[in-house]
Amino acid sequence: MTGIAEPKSATFGRVELHPGVSRLNMSTFYFSAFISICLLSFVNLIQPYLLTEILKVPLSEQGSVTGAILFWHEMVIIFTIGLAGSLSDTVGRRLIFAASFLIVGIGYGLMIQAGSAWQLIIFRMLFAAGAAGVTSMLSTVLADYVKDRDRGKANGVQGVMNGIGAMTAVFVLLNMPEWFKQSGMDSVAAGFATYYTAAGLSAIAALLLWLGLKEAGVRERAQPKRFIELITGGVRAARDPGVLLGYGAAFVSRGDLAIIGTFLALWINKHGVESGYNAAEALARASIIIGISQLAAFLGAPLFGILADRVNRVTALAVTNVISGLGYISLFLIDDPFGGAMFAAVAVAGVGNIGTLISTQVLIQQQTPADIRGSVIGFFGLCGAVGILAASKLGGWLFDVWTESGPFVVFGLLSFVLAAWALVVRNDIRPVRE
Structure with missing residues (x-):
């Protein structure tokens, strides 16, 4: 009787892939990691320009308005x-991924046409549905x-x-926006051109993902279950202390990412406009400061990826959260967001945030059984959404009322x-073997 040999595994650099996954598939995934963060972070970065130049929202109200927008986004x-996540367990990851980018693009195209804050919220909610699938x-x-065994390095890349x-x-x-204004456009036309550019990039990303990701296979298509069964599977998985810690880490790490992507840009925009800059010039200054944070994250990512493969992944989570906490709390000491101390603070925060994101993702991937992976990671994402929700509402109120x-x-x-x-439960967590 002749057996069927298991297909050989390919490698991508020093990362070993599962059988059936090609280097093209992996290259396409890494493109998705690039373009998704580019488009999903940009929506918050450009929002102060939309509020200031297009919707004319007073600076004193922008914290609360931003919080309301993020609240409904996260709802x-x-x-x-x-x-x-649950649908991807039955129809395949490629379909959900590509369709989600299309929805993101439609959201960008509609948001710039909003005539009021409430219209912006409605269009942002559509964008959020696509962002949920992408995330x-x-x-x-x-x-x-x-x-x-190679997921730490893969997450580092x-x-x-x-x-x-x-x-x-x-x-x-x-x-x-500033480049479009220099070419002769007014503030409104520059805003429209910028948002439509983002919409076009989303559509291109959807096409490339459809062509480059692998078709749904056995690892994705578990036996079909009702949606409620898939969701409750994610909840039941929390009996594993590692999964439960991962859910808690998602809450904190996604909240961290939300405030640095939203309230840092809003803080710098507010300071710049109050100092006499126009909105486009203030955003240009913001790009330098936020860019320092992202550069630090870029440089730290491969190091934290290697760390996650070489030490206990719970230990890595604890270490990165200490760094992240120090970076965020140090921002309380900043009086002038255009001063030199701001660069050091955001660099530490950026390093800590990317380390936390990597260690959190590796931990949840390690602890998740393959047959309910979409459901568990979907619930993991839900916990992150709740973290962003808390960050948006509480953060918007603190921004306007306190500091x-x-x-x-x-x-x-x-x-x-x-x-x-993480340190308390470290010895109780055992990796799930695939």
């Missing part, structure tokens, strides 16, 4: 990210493609691509709490 993600698929596809994407958003897309650095202080403290939690 949509809470109700859709689990659906995206869910990033961790799920990487877990499908790479063998566990993903972090590098994330960093390049974030810097592209900061140094290229965020400067586009611009208030959101950073709260999540810096939460980073320390997460580090302590």
Whole structure:
């Protein structure tokens, strides 16, 4: 009787891939890591320009308006990210990933046409549905493609691509309004051109992902289950202390990412406009400061990826959260966001944030059984959405009522709490073998 030999595994650099995954598939995934962070971070970075130049929202109200926008954005993600992960277990990752980018592009095209803050919220909610699918698929596809022993390195490379994407958003897309104005456009036309450029990039990304990711296979298509069964599977998985820690880490790390992507840009824009800059000039200054944070993250990503493969992944999570907490709380000491101390603070925060994201993703990938991976990582994403929701509402209120650095202080403290939690449960966590 003749057996069927298991297909050989390919490698991508020093990363071993699962059988059936090609280098083209992996290259396409890393492109998705680049373009997803570029487009999903840019929506928050460009928002101060939209509020100031297009919608004419007073500076004194922009913190609360931003918080409201993010609140409804995350409400949509809470109700859709689990659906995206669960559906991908039955229809395949490629379809969900590509369709999600199309929705992101439609959202960009509509947001710039908003005539009021409430219209912007509605269009941002549509964008959020696409963002939920993109976010869910990033961790799920990487877990499908790479063998566990190399996931730290693979996530480190993903972090590098994330960093390049974030810097592209900061140094290229965020400067586009000023470039369009220099070419003769007024502020409104420059805003429309910038948003339509982002929409076009989203459509191109959807096409490339459809062509380059692998078709749904056995590892993706578990036996079909009802949606509620897939969701409850993610909840039941929390009985594993490693999965539960991963859910808590998602809450903190995604909240961290939200405040640095939203309230840092808002803080710098507010300071710049109050100092006499126009919105486009203030964003150009913001691009330098945020770019320092992203450059630090870019340089730190491969190091944290290697660390996650060489030490206990719970230990790596604790270490990175201590760094992140120090970076965020140090922002409370900043009086002038254009001063030199700001560069050091955001660099530490950027290094800590990318380290936390990498160690969190590797931990949840390590602890997730393959047959419910989409569901568990979908619920993991839901926990991250709740973290962003808390960051947006509480952060917007603190920004307007207390101090611009208030959101950073709260999540810096939460980073320390997460580090302590990780150390307490470290010896109780055992990796799930595939």
